[in-house]
Amino acid sequence: MANREFYDCIIIGGGPGGLSAGIYALRASMRTVLIEKAVTGGQIVLSDEVENYPALGSLSGAELGQKFLQHAQDYNLEIVSQEVVELVPGLENHTVRLADGETIRAHAIILATGGSPRKLAVPGEDELYGKGVSYCAVCDGFFFRNKSVVVVGGGDSAAEESLYLAKLASKVYLIHRRDKLRASMILQERLFADPKIEILWNTTVSAILAEGEEVAAVTLEDTQTGETRHFPTEGVFVFVGFDPNNALVPAGIKLNADGYVCTDEKCETGIDGIFAIGDLREKYARQIVVSAGDGCTAALAAAHFVELRRHAQE
Ligand code: NAP
Numbered sequence: 184m185a186n187r188e189f190y191d192c193i194i195i196g197g198g199p200g201g202l203s204a205g206i207y208a209l210r211a212s213m214r215t216v217l218i219e220k221a222v223t224g225g226q227i228v229l230s231d232e233v234e235n236y237p238a239l240g241s242l243s244g245a246e247l248g249q250k251f252l253q254h255a256q257d258y259n260l261e262i263v264s265q266e267v268v269e270l271v272p273g274l275e276n277h278t279v280r281l282a283d284g285e286t287i288r289a290h291a292i293i294l295a296t297g298g299s300p301r302k303l304a305v306p307g308e309d310e311l312y313g314k315g316v317s318y319c320a321v322c323d324g325f326f327f328r329n330k331s332v333v334v335v336g337g338g339d340s341a342a343e344e345s346l347y348l349a350k351l352a353s354k355v356y357l358i359h360r361r362d363k364l365r366a367s368m369i370l371q372e373r374l375f376a377d378p379k380i381e382i383l384w385n386t387t388v389s390a391i392l393a394e395g396e397e398v399a400a401v402t403l404e405d406t407q408t409g410e411t412r413h414f415p416t417e418g419v420f421v422f423v424g425f426d427p428n429n430a431l432v433p434a435g436i437k438l439n440a441d442g443y444v445c446t447d448e449k450c451e452t453g454i455d456g457i458f459a460i461g462d463l464r465e466k467y468a469r470q471i472v473v474s475a476g477d478g479c480t481a482a483l484a485a486a487h488f489v490e491l492r493r494h495a496q497e
Contacts (some may be wrong), residue, residue, distance in 0.1 A: 187234075188212075189214075189217050189276070189288050189289065190214050190215060190287065190288070190289040191208075191214045191215060191290050191291065191486075191489045192208050192214070192216075192288055192289055192291045192292070192293060192482070192483075192485050192486075192489065193209065193214045193215070193216055193217075193218065193277075193279050193289040193291075193292050193293070193355075194208070194215065194216070194217040194218070194292075194293045194295055195217075195218050195267050195292065195293070195294050195295060195431065195461075196217075196218075196219060196225070196294065196295030196296040196297060197217055197218075197219030197222075197223035197224065197225060197247075197252075197262065197295075198224065198225020198227065198251075198295060198461060198462075198474065199224075199225055199227060199251050199461070199471045199474045199475050199478070200224060200259075200297075200460040200461030200462075200475065200477050200478040201217055201219070201225070201246075201293070201460070201461070201477075201478065202217070202223070202225075202251040202252060202254070202255045202293060202294040202409050202476035203248060203251070203323055203474070203475040203477075203478030203479055203482075204217075204223075204293045204460060204477075204478035204479070204481055204482040204485075205217050205255045205258070205478075205482075206224045206255050206258055206260070206478075206484075207220055207478065207479045207482030207483060207490070208260075208293075208482040208485065209255075209258040209259070210234075210249060210258065211482060211483065211486035213291075213482075213486055213489055214376050215245070215260065215261065215280065215407040216261045216262075216263055216287065217255070217260055217261065217263070218262075218265055218267055218279070218281070219261045219262060219263075219264060219288075220264070220266035220267070220282075220306075221264060221266075222248075223248070223252050224244075224245070224248025224249065225243040225248060225297055225437070226252060226297060226298075226462075227248050227471055227482045228244050228245045228248040229244060229319050229321050229368055230243070230244030230321065230343070231243060231244065231320070231321045231343070231347040232244070232343075232346075232347075233247050233393045234476075235470065235472070236406070236471050237472060239403060239446070240271040242368045242392065242407075245279070247471070251475075252308075257264065258345060261305065262319055262342055263281075265281045265282060265283060265320075266281065266282040267279050267280070267281060267282075267431060268280050268281065268430070269394065270281050270431045270432075270433055270457075271335075271352065272433050272435070272457060272460060273288075273435070275496075276288045276289060276437050276456075277289055277290075277291075277292045277456060277457060278288055279292065279467035280486045282414050284400075285395060290455045290456055290488065290489045290493075291456045291457075291458065291485035291486075291488055291489055291490045292456065292458065293450075293458045293459075293460060293481045293482065293485060294378075294431065294432065294444070294452075294457065294458065294459045294463055295459075295460050295461050295463065295478065295480075296426055296427075296428040296429070296431060296463050297349070297427075297461055297463060298424060298425040298426055298428055298462045298463065299309055299425070299426055299428055300318040300421065300422070300424075300426075301334060301423050301424040301425055301426050302421065302423075302431035303421050304389060305389055305390050305391060305393070305424055305451055306390045306449055307390055307391030307392055307393065307398075308391055308392070308419075310316070311391050311397075311398050314393070314397050314398060314420070315391075315393075315395055315397050315398025315399075315417060315418050316391060316398060316418075316421065317418065317421070318381070318420070318421055318478045320334075320344035320347045320348050320420055321343060322349065323418075323420075324343070324348050325351065326350045326373055326418075326424045327348065327350075327351060327352050327417060328351045328366065329352070329353045329487050329490075330352055330417040330418060331352065331353055331355075331356070332352045332354070332355055332356070332416060332417060332418035332419070332420060333355075333356045333357075333358055333375075333388070333401060333414070333418070333419050333420070334348065334355055334356070334357045334358065334365060334403055334420045334422060335358045335359075335387075335415045335419065335420070335422065335423055336357075336358075336387050336421070336422035336423045336424070337359035337360070337361060337363075337364045337365045338364075338365045338366055338422065338427075339365075339367055339370060339426065340365045340422035341357060341359070341366065341422040341423075341472065342357075342364065342366035342367075342370035342371065342374055343366075344420055344422055345357050345369060345374060345377075345380055346370070346374065346377060346418065349380050350381040352379070353379070354379055354420070354454075355377075355379055355380045355381070355382070356380075356381050356382075356383055356414075356416070357374065357381070357383065357388065358382075358383045358386050358387070358388060359382060359383070359384060359385075360386065360387050360406055361384070361385065361406075361468060362384045362385055362387065364382075379408045383407060385406045385407050385414050386403050386404065386405060386406065387403070387404050387406055388401045388402065388403060388404075389402045389403070389404045389411065390402040391419050392413075392417055396418065397417070398417060398418060398419055399415065399417070400413055400415045400416060401414050401415055401416055401419060402414070403407055404454075410446070425440075425441060425461045425462065425469070426443070427442045427443050427462065429443075429444065429445070429462060429463060432444055432459070432463075433454065433457070433459060434454075435453065436452040436453055436454055436459075437452070437453055437458065437485065439465045441461065443464060443465035443466075444459035444463055444464050445465050446458070446459050446464050446465070448480075449480060449484035450464060450480050450481040450484065451479070451481075451488075454490070455488070456485070456488050456489075458481035458485055459481075460474065460477035460478055460480075461473075461474035461477050461478070461479045462474065464477060476496060
């Protein structure tokens with residue numbers, strides 16, 4: 184397999200952070216490639232509606248993802264559809280190995296691999312995935328029209344997806360382990376006002392049960408009394424948080440206790456020339472606008488780093 188030429192900057196991940204980094208990297212005249220294994224646009228393309236990306240009002244996640252992609256393409260960002268299997272840091276430059284065996288080297292790497300939905304880790308969850316268990320209301324909600332479903336979680340994702348599902352399902356039971364939601368107030372107000380949504384407080388799902396091949400019920404547990412009950416439902420939507428996709432982060436880069444990458448204010452990790460941005464990076468707010476901001480910061484810092492490297496090697 185022929186090796187590609189050397190790049191100034193390789194961006195791994197094509198969500199809002201990675202695409203924003205691509206725009207800024209090209210504006211800084213860095214020879215840049217972005218590598219994405221799945222859908223360019225990132226997790227947001229699965230969102231029904233995004234209404235907090237400043238200046239754009241309300242639009243679908245797919246539309247916003249397309250806008251990010253189009254903007255990066257306007258700068259002729261090179262995008263490779265491949266899986267990165269390894270990132271090997273080096274003193275002179277860094278090497279990225281792709282699933283097809285190809286290797287690409289660069290002065291700077293921007294890791295923008297985001298995160299993945301966390302599982303509930305209860306009996307029945309894995310076996311019934313795609314048979315009533317889902318992690319994406321926009322993808323699968325259609326199959327639950329006029330059916331009764333449960334949503335598990337208490338954050339922004341659980342709230343947003345419950346509101347979306349309430350437009351399709353006959354009833355949405357939002358199951359939360361505490362007596363207070365973590366979701367933003369504006370979403371909470373909408374949840375409380377929606378007649379199709381009922382919140383079951385202080386409750387967890389301890390098993391997902393099937394009849395034949397499909398989900399038929401869950402076992403609910405009261406977190407205060409420990410009592411359990413059989414609760415019929417046709418769909419289980421799980422939104423209990425998010426784990427960073429940190430498998431490519433090389434040894435020697437510090438992660439916090441939850442697996443997020445620790446960086447400085449330039450989004451640079453402890454290894455020179457390797458940056459981490461977006462939902463992979465330890466930070467206060469996991470928002471699209473913050474990921475885009477991270478992309479800008481890392482690309483500008485990477486451009487400065489590349490310039491110094493070039494001078495040093497002349
Ligand atoms: P999150 O904010 O971490 O919330 C996860 C929820 O799941 C929490 O309510 C948590 O309960 C509950 N939970 C965790 N593990 C559980 C378990 N094993 N069993 C039952 N419940 C469990 O995750 P998220 O909602 O996916 O959001 C992730 C990040 O993206 C957040 O920073 C969020 O603000 C952001 N986000 C923003 C938007 C938006 O702005 N429109 C939309 C989506 C996501 P506790 O509350 O008891 O911990």
